[in-house]
Amino acid sequence: MTAAANQNGRRATASRRLERAGIRDVAAAAGVSITTVSDALNGKGRLPDETRSRVREVAERLGYRPSAAARTLRTGRSGLIGLTVTTYGEEPFTFTEFAYFAEMARAATSAALGRGYALVVLPASSRHDVWSNIALDGTVVIDPPDQDPLVTELYRSGVPVVSDGKPGNCPVTAWVDNDHEAAVLNILEHLSEAGARRIGLLTGTSTDTYTRLSTEAYLAWCDRVGQEPVYEAYPAHDPAAGAVAADRLLARPDRPDAVYGLFDPNGTDLLAAARRYGLRVPDDLLLVCCSESDVYANTEPPITTLSLKPRRIGTTVVNLLIDAIEGVDAGTGTTAGRLFPPRYRTAGTGPPPGTLMPTELIVRASSQPRAPRTTVSPPRPPGEA
Amino acid sequence: MTAAANQNGRRATASRRLERAGIRDVAAAAGVSITTVSDALNGKGRLPDETRSRVREVAERLGYRPSAAARTLRTGRSGLIGLTVTTYGEEPFTFTEFAYFAEMARAATSAALGRGYALVVLPASSRHDVWSNIALDGTVVIDPPDQDPLVTELYRSGVPVVSDGKPGNCPVTAWVDNDHEAAVLNILEHLSEAGARRIGLLTGTSTDTYTRLSTEAYLAWCDRVGQEPVYEAYPAHDPAAGAVAADRLLARPDRPDAVYGLFDPNGTDLLAAARRYGLRVPDDLLLVCCSESDVYANTEPPITTLSLKPRRIGTTVVNLLIDAIEGVDAGTGTTAGRLFPPRYRTAGTGPPPGTLMPTELIVRASSQPRAPRTTVSPPRPPGEA
């Protein structure tokens, strides 16, 4: 009966340690071959149900757990997805610092788990050895800068890459982004209708897509309607710099009567700056900022915010990535396909497919002059302007 | 020259695909053996520097990247650490929902990366196949419930487990927690000194360590000083229930003149409830809540908070875990040790080693009668940078 012990000669020579049971042990205990065990547990092959259940029972009894490492080595699939956020400045990473990232990451994790994948968080600035030590089936990159060497290398080594934020010059498999241009135009229009005559912008100095597209849309709008641009830029990763920039913006001689702040803390920064200058919101100053935080529902006054809907973005990004990962095998043919490495190929040339997702403007008191329901009466210009 | 191609017979028979270069290819190109390549790249063995650098150069030229899966299989080490948060309720996971988790996770990720490990986020409620599909060197468990089956299984299969939150009956390798008892006593004392006669508690209905220990400390204190306990409990994972409970607490006939709220949103909840009942803070009601959010520095009035210092916890937990992981091999002997599975053994019996970490009470106006001046974060003058 237990003659099967002779089959695995190697194990017979080694003294029996208290190792975890392997597939060989299960096969021996069940009196079948390794193949049968593998097929039974993975639901493959042609086996009568009786054999299947018997093998499963034996495996359960022995506490058998397949080795993830061996499976990964054999199948070329790890079930792991990298989630990378390009780090601003020196800090390890600004993860969860802004609500956008936190929400996006949470949604991405959920979506991945729902499809049987797990997410591993890897800052782009991590030591190279950490990256190459992990078998990744694909990677989500949040807001890659132009010519990101990390993305380029990943792509070259055959790992699918989907970016959150339209990539500049990086070759990605696909990308997802908000329609920042439409969002900014919508806000500017909203503020104009609320009576704004001179709309200012609080923006960043970094070159990521979000900052760039938003600022360009603002400048283009200014050019179109004939307003002189009024904006201040600051390094968005510096939490203290935002307050300073907000102050600068409201201290200008050509002080705007409405401001859109591109970053999450801008709302409170602008509100505080307005108080310092004795400006009432919304009477003297209309305010909108981009934020996922609901604290702006309870500020005094509540502040109109633009939500980028990070949950939707995170879910979409992960689903696109997994589609690419799993689509690889489907496209490589029938028999010899298995021999091919899981290298993603772009169909011909041309830009990678991108998806634009809408944003949502949550209108609150800060952008509604006086009566919240009628916008007919234009506000009087603040001070002398 | 390229006669080395004959050595790897397997590769010679298969038609040459455009696969990624393996260690064999490097060996062939450099005219050395696989062993030499491995040693040269990993800094092991005894090789002259000339050979080392030559092999490295060839590897670089071929764009060689070692297979993480193969290395993991061979060494039994993946460089991956699981980060598990027990899910409250139905939601996928409350990660990043509370600032505590977000901060703790961020610190843990940083600490892990600093030591060459990466973190993979895995809710305790994930499908079992996701868990067993990933080779984990160890796991951090946030606040495991009593008799957590997940922890038990992990521990049994030899994976080191370190928990954030003193475990009830789970066998963990080590644990870290705040000194909740001391923290609560400190708060109660602080409130008493501020003039409180009847201190109420807003607590949770769940059985996690934090809730349990804090509540018990409160009850013990009441018993000691002879005050009748005044508390309301609600399911902490329900964001709406907190406001209701806060309202209930202040509506009681034996209304407290000071309240400590165990959860992050309790501060605003209690403040809102106080307003509804026309209670002035801190004149009629002293307020403290446990929170990592700095919004309480700007509420009206600013609210005294207890910080659990999640960054410190996250860092400590990860370092303890990695110590355990890397300590395993050190303890298994010299020669035959390599054959042993990386199974962690507790030294004898007895409880697992635990570390208590201090908390920090940030005193603001809400718990100081009269004195409106805060001791932290003084207001910034308008003109200052």
Place this chain on the structure above:
DNA sequence: CGTTCATGGAGAAACGTATCTCCGGCCTTC
């Protein structure tokens, strides 16, 4: 009665690395 087929399953070859064992030279040393 011979041929085909479907069924149930076994054997063995990978996957790509790390590492244990061993071996040939050359140099020293008595």
Place this chain on the structure above:
DNA sequence: GAAGGCCGGAGATACGTTTCTCCATGAACG
């Protein structure tokens, strides 16, 4: 002049799966 000792490196094995290939058996069918 022979016996170690060190240097530089090659061979082979094992890590634990998945999966390709192939075989034996018996039934169906002409």
